[in-house]
Amino acid sequence: MDRRTFLSALGAAAVAALAALTPQAARSAWSRRSLRYLRPPGPFPEKEFLSRCINCGQCGEACPNRCIKFFSLENGWGSIDTPYIIPREKGCILCMKCGDVCPTGAIKPTAREAQAILDGVKMGHARVDESLCLSYQGKTCGVCYRACPLPDVAIYVGRLEQPHVTDKCVGCGLCERSCIQLPQAIRIIPNLG
Amino acid sequence: MNGGKRTAGMPGDKPFFLWRHLNKLRWMSLSIVFAMLVLLPFLHVYQTYVAAHAYDLLSPPERGLYDAMEFLTAPFTDDPAEDLDAVKGNTWSATFWGLKLSDPLAAGGQMAAGRTLHWPFLHTVLIPVAFTVIFGRFFCGWLCPATLLYELNSNFAAWLRWAGINLGNRKFDKRIKYAVLALGLVLSALSGSVLVAAVYPPAIIGREIYYGIALGGFGAGTVFFLGTVLFDLLVARRGFCRYLCPGGALYSLLGRYRLVRIRRIVETCNDCAKCNAVCEFGLDPMRDGFGQECNNCAACIAICPTDAMTFIIRPTDHPAQGLGHLGWQYRHRQAAERQQAVTRGEAA
Numbered sequence: 001m002d003r004r005t006f007l008s009a010l011g012a013a014a015v016a017a018l019a020a021l022t023p024q025a026a027r028s029a030w031s032r033r034s035l036r037y038l039r040p041p042g043p044f045p046e047k048e049f050l051s052r053c054i055n056c057g058q059c060g061e062a063c064p065n066r067c068i069k070f071f072s073l074e075n076g077w078g079s080i081d082t083p084y085i086i087p088r089e090k091g092c093i094l095c096m097k098c099g100d101v102c103p104t105g106a107i108k109p110t111a112r113e114a115q116a117i118l119d120g121v122k123m124g125h126a127r128v129d130e131s132l133c134l135s136y137q138g139k140t141c142g143v144c145y146r147a148c149p150l151p152d153v154a155i156y157v158g159r160l161e162q163p164h165v166t167d168k169c170v171g172c173g174l175c176e177r178s179c180i181q182l183p184q185a186i187r188i189i190p191n192l193g
Numbered sequence: 194m195n196g197g198k199r200t201a202g203m204p205g206d207k208p209f210f211l212w213r214h215l216n217k218l219r220w221m222s223l224s225i226v227f228a229m230l231v232l233l234p235f236l237h238v239y240q241t242y243v244a245a246h247a248y249d250l251l252s253p254p255e256r257g258l259y260d261a262m263e264f265l266t267a268p269f270t271d272d273p274a275e276d277l278d279a280v281k282g283n284t285w286s287a288t289f290w291g292l293k294l295s296d297p298l299a300a301g302g303q304m305a306a307g308r309t310l311h312w313p314f315l316h317t318v319l320i321p322v323a324f325t326v327i328f329g330r331f332f333c334g335w336l337c338p339a340t341l342l343y344e345l346n347s348n349f350a351a352w353l354r355w356a357g358i359n360l361g362n363r364k365f366d367k368r369i370k371y372a373v374l375a376l377g378l379v380l381s382a383l384s385g386s387v388l389v390a391a392v393y394p395p396a397i398i399g400r401e402i403y404y405g406i407a408l409g410g411f412g413a414g415t416v417f418f419l420g421t422v423l424f425d426l427l428v429a430r431r432g433f434c435r436y437l438c439p440g441g442a443l444y445s446l447l448g449r450y451r452l453v454r455i456r457r458i459v460e461t462c463n464d465c466a467k468c469n470a471v472c473e474f475g476l477d478p479m480r481d482g483f484g485q486e487c488n489n490c491a492a493c494i495a496i497c498p499t500d501a502m503t504f505i506i507r508p509t510d511h512p513a514q515g516l517g518h519l520g521w522q523y524r525h526r527q528a529a530e531r532q533q534a535v536t537r538g539e540a541a
Contacts, residue, residue, distance in 0.1 A: 047385060048307075051307035051308075051386060051387075052307055052311065053386070054285065054286060054299040054303050054387045054390055055285075055387060055396065055400065056285045056287075056299070056390075056396070056399075056400075057282075057283065057399065057400045057403055058281050058283075058287070060403065061234070061237045061282065061403060061407075062237075062278060062281055063241075064240060064241055064245075065241070066238075066241050066407070069409075070408065072412035072413045073413050077384075078384055078385075078386045080388075080413060081390060081391060081400055081412070081414065082386070100278075101282070101288050103286045103288070103314055103317050104286075104303055104314045105314060
């Protein structure tokens with residue numbers, strides 16, 4: 001057996017070994033889902049977003065807030081080089097410039113108006129942890145309400161500025177970013193479909 | 194392309210003088226594309242500083258960046274945060290004042306991944322496809338940012354060889370890249386995400402430069418790209434583009450019947466084989482072997498010592514013309530005939 005045959009046999013064996021991994025392992029290598037992240041502001045759930053995104057990076061280049069970052073292999077092979085937002089680090093300001101620049105419609109072009117954004121954006125949905133929230137502990141806070149770009153539509157406050165999130169929340173993450181509690185008392189549940 | 198219109202090959206006929214200099218233009222084009230890929234992330238960072246009204250909060254190096262970009266863009270814009278959005282993107286997909294252009298492979302990959310036709314996106318590849326149908330793999334030679342690095346790498350390899358270091362120069366089957374293209378599209382379809390983008394250097398480079406400048410640092414693509422550079426250096430000259438590149442494969446297929454081709458003028462060719470030596474894609478210009486892989490880079494035209502290369506407009510390669518040294522015979526015969534005509538004229 002000469003060296004070339006040996007090497008190609010070795011390569012074939014490696015591929016076979018990879019394929020023989022359990023489906024569970026393969027799936028987790030494909031998509032780790034260990035991070036809680038949002039996709040840039042668009043209507044599509046994760047699967048449809050991935051099939052449309054061509055990984056060109058223009059959304060990141062257009063983002064004036066620099067909240068859009070790009071996966072390397074942290075989230076598995078399936079989302080390599082795709083854009084994401086970690087709302088606790090930096091929320092989306094809903095300027096919708098990424099939608100203008102996206103060539104594939106993975107981020108739909110949306111006018112920068114409240115109604116268009118309410119209709120066309122579903123990044124996730126905010127959820128309040130009442131055991132952590134200061135306002136629910138009797139210390140009036142209301143920071144999340146003041147950070148919300150859609151106040152009284154997506155979120156309203158009751159007694160002691162206790163936040164209540166409505167169905168209209170688009171999941172931009174500005175409330176989670178602004179929460180003064182550690183860990184944060186309001187979080188975005190991503191729209192993974 | 195008047196080189197093709199004229200009866201090329203007649204005695205005294207030379208290719209249009211500009212064709213010799215196209216290779217320099219090509220290097221200029223490659224350099225401009227690469228410079229833009231470096232400049233755009235800086236401009237983006239500058240835009241974010243402007244949008245944040247944060248000049249006073251910037252650190253000294255950030256201020257340096259701000260001042261430099263302000264100096265560059267101030268003559269053209271009063272409102273950088275908005276106006277500089279006009280040009281965004283990279284060679285994989287880009288926006289110029291609202292005109293969106295994308296690589297045909299991006300459309301192929303997306304169609305495979307989503308198994309749908311998304312028309313607004315497909316429109317963005319029309320112009321590149323039309324240019325490829327006319328000019329063949331011109332993207333590979335004239336625009337691809339990886340080509341710039343690969344060609345510099347190839348020159349570096351030539352220096353190493355000159356210094357006596359033995360580097361591999363293996364030949365593989367050029368059709369491997371079509372298999373890579375097919376495999377990439379199949380895997381994209383199976384996985385539902387555009388995987389071909391992860392193994393396509395022009396897509397990788399634009400992104401990675403952006404990551405390196407505007408975000409935390411380089412990503413996995415840089416490792417892949419350095420791997421291809423080492424493959425080119427140590428295993429096969431320009432091996433990735435010749436044998437593996439999925440985008441190159443798609444461009445080759447689209448440009449199979451390209452109209453603008455390079456053609457050898459057999460009467461002036463002296464068989465020196467410099468064109469074959471200089472051809473980055475390992476083609477055979479000296480024996481009229483261009484095929485669908487030629488990217489009209491014009492390196493063979495630039496190096497030809499007898500000006501025996503020109504452009505023609507023809508959907509297929511010029512048929513094989515035989516060896517060029519026969520040109521000596523043609524030229525001697527033609528010179529003899531001219532001489533005879535002159536002497537006849539004098540006699541009359």
